[in-house]
Amino acid sequence: MQSFVPHPRPTPKRRNLHKVPFVELFAGRLQGVVSSGSSDDRVYISLIQAGSGDFYCSTNNNRPCGGLRGGPCKHIDALVSNAVAQYGAERVCRYLGVPEVTENTWQITNQLGGDKQKVEAGEVFARFLDYLRYVELPSSTEPRPEMAWFVTG
Amino acid sequence: MSPPIPAGVEEAAALTAHLDRVLGEGFARLAPAQVASLRELADAFVGTPLGPRVHEAVTALGDGELLAHHLAALAAARESLEGARHDALLAAAAAERGLVVGTVDVQPGPMPGAEATVRMESARQWLVEVALAGLANLDNSILVPIVATLEGLQTTAELGGLATLLTGFADELLDHAPTSAVDSPPLRRWADLWSRCILATYSLPEVCPTETVDGRLFPLGADVRHHDHVLSIVVHGLLETPDGQRHLVRTPLTAWKVDAVTGAEIWNLVRPLAPALLDALSADCSLSVSKMELSSDGVLRWREGGATPGEAFDPWSVDLSGAVLHPPALRHRHPLQIGLPTLYTGEPPAPVDLARTSPHAGLAAKDLKGASVMGLLRFDGGWTLQPLGARKGSQRSGPAAGIATARSVRAPVLDVLRERASKLLRA
Numbered sequence: 001m002q003s004f005v006p007h008p009r010p011t012p013k014r015r016n017l018h019k020v021p022f023v024e025l026f027a028g029r030l031q032g033v034v035s036s037g038s039s040d041d042r043v044y045i046s047l048i049q050a051g052s053g054d055f056y057c058s059t060n061n062n063r064p065c066g067g068l069r070g071g072p073c074k075h076i077d078a079l080v081s082n083a084v085a086q087y088g089a090e091r092v093c094r095y096l097g098v099p100e101v102t103e104n105t106w107q108i109t110n111q112l113g114g115d116k117q118k119v120e121a122g123e124v125f126a127r128f129l130d131y132l133r134y135v136e137l138p139s140s141t142e143p144r145p146e147m148a149w150f151v152t153g
Numbered sequence: 154m155s156p157p158i159p160a161g162v163e164e165a166a167a168l169t170a171h172l173d174r175v176l177g178e179g180f181a182r183l184a185p186a187q188v189a190s191l192r193e194l195a196d197a198f199v200g201t202p203l204g205p206r207v208h209e210a211v212t213a214l215g216d217g218e219l220l221a222h223h224l225a226a227l228a229a230a231r232e233s234l235e236g237a238r239h240d241a242l243l244a245a246a247a248a249e250r251g252l253v254v255g256t257v258d259v260q261p262g263p264m265p266g267a268e269a270t271v272r273m274e275s276a277r278q279w280l281v282e283v284a285l286a287g288l289a290n291l292d293n294s295i296l297v298p299i300v301a302t303l304e305g306l307q308t309t310a311e312l313g314g315l316a317t318l319l320t321g322f323a324d325e326l327l328d329h330a331p332t333s334a335v336d337s338p339p340l341r342r343w344a345d346l347w348s349r350c351i352l353a354t355y356s357l358p359e360v361c362p363t364e365t366v367d368g369r370l371f372p373l374g375a376d377v378r379h380h381d382h383v384l385s386i387v388v389h390g391l392l393e394t395p396d397g398q399r400h401l402v403r404t405p406l407t408a409w410k411v412d413a414v415t416g417a418e419i420w421n422l423v424r425p426l427a428p429a430l431l432d433a434l435s436a437d438c439s440l441s442v443s444k445m446e447l448s449s450d451g452v453l454r455w456r457e458g459g460a461t462p463g464e465a466f467d468p469w470s471v472d473l474s475g476a477v478l479h480p481p482a483l484r485h486r487h488p489l490q491i492g493l494p495t496l497y498t499g500e501p502p503a504p505v506d507l508a509r510t511s512p513h514a515g516l517a518a519k520d521l522k523g524a525s526v527m528g529l530l531r532f533d534g535g536w537t538l539q540p541l542g543a544r545k546g547s548q549r550s551g552p553a554a555g556i557a558t559a560r561s562v563r564a565p566v567l568d569v570l571r572e573r574a575s576k577l578l579r580a
Contacts, residue, residue: 086413131411149345150378
C-alpha cells in the first residue's frame with residue numbers, strides 16, 4: 001500500500017536572493033527575475049522552456065538582453081544555478097527534461113539545446129507579483145488540519 | 154511497544170484502492186473492468202446511510218453521466234473509510250498509551266456566502282476536469298487554469314481550509330506536470346487529496362464549540378508542516394486546568410509563505426502570532442494561560458495577551474498518562490491526523506520515521522542517537538514515531554534551536570524580495 005506522505009525533497013540551499021529574487025518551475029518553464037551585474041537598478045526577466053530548451057532574456061520593458069548571442073546569457077546561467085540551489089538538481093532536470101541529471105549549469109543548458117524565442121517579460125513579471133502576493137496574505141491561529149498532508153515545499 | 158493494528162484497517166485501505174485506481178486512469182471513458190472495480194467499493198456500503206448514493210453514482214458514471222455530485226459520492230465513500238480507519242487506530246493507540254479519548258461536539262458550519270459559493274463551484278469544476286482526465290494524465294493545459302481560482306479562494310476568509318488544501322494539491326500536481334511522465338505517481342495520496350478537496354467544495358467545515366479555559370500549559374514540541382505556499386506550525390502541549398483535568402492540546406500557527414523562506418527563518422513567519430508561546434517552547438518553560446478558547450477537538454486558540462511565562466520544566470519528566478486526547482472533528486478524521494505526543498529516552502516505542510519531519514525542522518537522524526526525544530506516534534501503513542525535537546546534554550535540536558536561530562536573522566528574505574520588486578516596478 002502506497003504512503004500518504006509526499007516524497008521527500010532535498011533541503012533547499014539558501015540561494016543568492018539579491019541576484020535571483022524570483023525563480024520558479026511553472027507551466028513548462030524555468031523562469032525568473034535576475035538582477036543586472038552592472039547596475040543595481042536594473043533587473044532582467046529570464047526563462048528556459050522545458051523540453052525544447054528555447055530561452056529568452058530581456059529587461060522588464062522587453063528590451064532584449066545583449067548577452068543572447070547564439071546561446072543563453074549570464075542571466076540565464078544565474079537563473080539555472082539558483083534554481084538548482086533552491087530545488088535541487090534532480091527536480092530542475094526532471095522538470096526541464098534534461099536527460100542526464102547534473103548540477104552543472106552549462107551541462108544543463110547544453111543538454112537542452114534550444115534557440116532564442118521571444119516571450120513577453122510581462123508574463124513572468126506578473127508571476128513575480130503573484131509570488132509576492134502570498135507574503136501579504138494574513139496569518140492565522142485558526143485550525144488548519146488540512147496541513148497534515150504536507151511536509152515538503 | 155507499538156499499539157496493535159485493529160482488524161479491518163487494512164481491508165478498508167484495500168477498498169479505497171478501487172477508487173484510487175480509477176481516479177488515476179480517469180473517468181472520461183470508463184471500461185467495464187473499471188465500473189466493476191467501483192462496484193466493489195459500492196458493495197461495501199450496502200446497508201449504510203451512504204449505500205444508495207454510492208450505488209447510484211457508480212451506475213450513473215458507468216452510463217457516462219459524468220456529474221460532480223456522482224464523483225463526490227465516491228469521494229465521500231472513500232473518506233468515510235479513512236474516517237473509520239482513523240477511529241479504530243486512535244482507540245487502539247489511546248488504550249495502549251493510557252490516554253482518555255474525549256468526545257467531540259460539532260455544529261454544522263455556516264452557509265457559505267454568495268462569493269464563497271462561486272469560488273467553491275469554480276474549484277469543483279476544476280476537480281471534475283481532473284477526475285475526467287485522470288490523475289496520471291494531467292498536463293499544464295488542465296492544471297494551469299487553477300491558478301486564477303486559487304487566488305480567489307485565498308482571499309475569501311471563510312474558505313481558508315479549502316484554499317490551504319487545494320493550493321498544496323495544485324502546487325504538487327503543477328510540479329509533476331505532465332503526470333504521465335512520472336514514474337509510479339503517488340496515486341493513493343493524490344486520490345485522497347482530490348477526494349478531500351471535492352468534499353470541501355460542498356460545505357464549510359463544521360464548527361467545534363469552545364470553552365474558555367485558564368490553566369498551566371506545558372509546551373512539549375512543535376510539528377512543522379508546509380507546502381510551497383503555506384507554513385503551519387502545530388505546538389503540542391499539556392494543559393492542566395484548575396479543576397484537575399489534563400488535556401493534550403494543539404495550538405496551530407499558520408502563515409502563507411514563499412519558497413525562498415527556508416531553514417530557521419520559517420519561525421519568523423509565525424512568530425508575530427505567538428511570541429510568548431514560541432519563547433516558552435524554546436526555553437522549556439511553562440505558561441500560565443487565562444481566558445483562552447479550547448475547542449472540543451483539542452485546539453487551544455492562541456491569544457497572546459492571555460499568557461504569562463511560568464517556571465521552567467523538564468519535558469521528559471511530564472507524565473502524559475490519563476490525559477484527555479481530543480479526536481479531530483468528524484470531517485477531519487483520517488489516519489494522517491493521528492499524532493500522539495510521546496516522550497522517551499533510549500529505545501523508541503515505535504520505529505523512528507523521518508518521512509514527516511520537515512527539512513526546515515532542524516532535526517536529523519544523527520541528533521536522535523542517545524538523545525531524549527519528543528515525537529508523535531503516527532500511522533502510515535504501520536505505527537511509526539515522528540521525532541519533533543531532541544535533547545542531548547545541553548544540545549537541542551528541532552524547534553528549540555530553530556526559534557533561537559531565527560531571532561538573529563540579518564537581511565530577512567522578505568525584505569530582499571520587496572526591495573527587488575520595487576526596482577522592477579520603478580523601472
